[in-house]
Amino acid sequence: MATTIKAEHELHRRRFSRNVGLGVVLILFVGLVYGLTIAKVGTDPNDALGIPGTEASQ
Amino acid sequence: MTDIRAYERTAPQEAGFGDYFALLKPRVMSLVVFTALVGLIVAPTPVHPVVALASILFIAIGGGASGALNMWWDADIDRLMRRTQKRPIPSGRVTEGEAFAIGITLSVMAVVMLFLAANAVAAGLLAFTIFFYVCVYTMWLKRSTPQNIVIGGAAGALPPMIGWAVATGGVSVESVLMFALTFAWTPPHFWALALFVKTDYADAKVPMLTVTHGRDATRRQIFAYTLALAVVSLALGFTSIGGPAYMGVAVVLNALFITGAWGILKRSDADSEADKHAAERKFFKLSLAYLFGHFGALLVETTLAHWGLGGW
Numbered sequence: 001m002a003t004t005i006k007a008e009h010e011l012h013r014r015r016f017s018r019n020v021g022l023g024v025v026l027i028l029f030v031g032l033v034y035g036l037t038i039a040k041v042g043t044d045p046n047d048a049l050g051i052p053g054t055e056a057s058q
Numbered sequence: 059m060t061d062i063r064a065y066e067r068t069a070p071q072e073a074g075f076g077d078y079f080a081l082l083k084p085r086v087m088s089l090v091v092f093t094a095l096v097g098l099i100v101a102p103t104p105v106h107p108v109v110a111l112a113s114i115l116f117i118a119i120g121g122g123a124s125g126a127l128n129m130w131w132d133a134d135i136d137r138l139m140r141r142t143q144k145r146p147i148p149s150g151r152v153t154e155g156e157a158f159a160i161g162i163t164l165s166v167m168a169v170v171m172l173f174l175a176a177n178a179v180a181a182g183l184l185a186f187t188i189f190f191y192v193c194v195y196t197m198w199l200k201r202s203t204p205q206n207i208v209i210g211g212a213a214g215a216l217p218p219m220i221g222w223a224v225a226t227g228g229v230s231v232e233s234v235l236m237f238a239l240t241f242a243w244t245p246p247h248f249w250a251l252a253l254f255v256k257t258d259y260a261d262a263k264v265p266m267l268t269v270t271h272g273r274d275a276t277r278r279q280i281f282a283y284t285l286a287l288a289v290v291s292l293a294l295g296f297t298s299i300g301g302p303a304y305m306g307v308a309v310v311l312n313a314l315f316i317t318g319a320w321g322i323l324k325r326s327d328a329d330s331e332a333d334k335h336a337a338e339r340k341f342f343k344l345s346l347a348y349l350f351g352h353f354g355a356l357l358v359e360t361t362l363a364h365w366g367l368g369g370w
Contacts, residue, residue: 014074021075032112036175039108 077151081129081160082122089349090121090217096353097221097236100299100360105225112175113224117217120168120184124191124213127161130154131196135262141255161192172224180223187216201263204270211244212237218353235294239352242287246280246319247345253277253322254335254342273330277323280341284319288312291352299356301369307355311348318344 094117098110105113129136129147133154136142146152165188173181195210203209215237222233252259252268253276259266267276291312295305318341325337362368 011072014072017074017076018078021079032115035108036112039106 071151073146073151077146078160080146081126081152081157083125086125087118087122089214091118092350093240093353094217094221096356097218097233098225100356101222101225102298103225109175113172113180114221116168116172116175117184117220119164120172120188121217123161123164123168124188126157126164127192128196130157130161135264138262139258141258176224177227179227180220183216183220183223187213187220201265204265204267206265207248208245211241214244215240232297232299235290235297238290239294240349242283242290243345243349245283246287247342249276249280250322250338250342250345253330253338273327277325281319281323284316288316299359301359301362303362303368304355304359307351311351314344315348
């Protein structure tokens, strides 16, 4: 057995890059939606969820 | 060993993350991001930074998704043109079905998310941009008329209007003129390219102006559109987002652009072949500087306004 079959084929590397890439994109997307929610709720209580602001916030 | 090697050579190519990203036409996306960002920043209404970031990202994703749908539809002619043969589908790294699925999914997601992040006008304009680029330009005009570039250019010209709509929730003369600037810039930009990659479009039977009406007619059209472009460029300078700095940049860039177009008009095909289309290549590069220069100048004008400078 002079030659060995490599455990990690080029194909696996490509799949891994795809999985890692998609994972990173999903995490960034969750972070963005969270940030967007905070920004929307924080800046305009009347507009954010359609709930009228309290007297203090108005 | 022989068997394994044979497998390695004949195995179908599997796409990496970068191949899917390439479907979104990152270079075109950079233009979309830049012009949309300028449209958003020069608008008179301030936008929360997170909302601005999210909106620009969704505009970019929408633009990228339309690029993926364009590659899905045009895979047959992309295989024929040297410039496009290395794209993910013609090179066999991504299947047509995958490109279609990614394009549709990202299109819907981008429009819905832009609606949630900004407003209905911005989301509507983004949806119209995707529809126009994919259905009107890619599926219909590109293969049926030599005016494909002119009318299809509208899709690429909409991002600054979307950016403006994110901030203001509407459309105004400033945003329409920003649209018109990119719209009038597109024909001379692409026809200059067509003058030095002529054989590719002919091979793919795409009715580019150089093929249907000849190269001399294309030179005349480039010059005519360059003059129209100058009018739009200077008109934008007299609106609320213009000012002396913008005007200075616009005058210089238009003088260079018109001079370049005049040079192209006066050349014969023999001259062009002799120096390997040097003037056309130079004009094409100048066209990139022209657009980035104009939108950059609008940004400078807005920045100066924060210090009490800039504007009329």
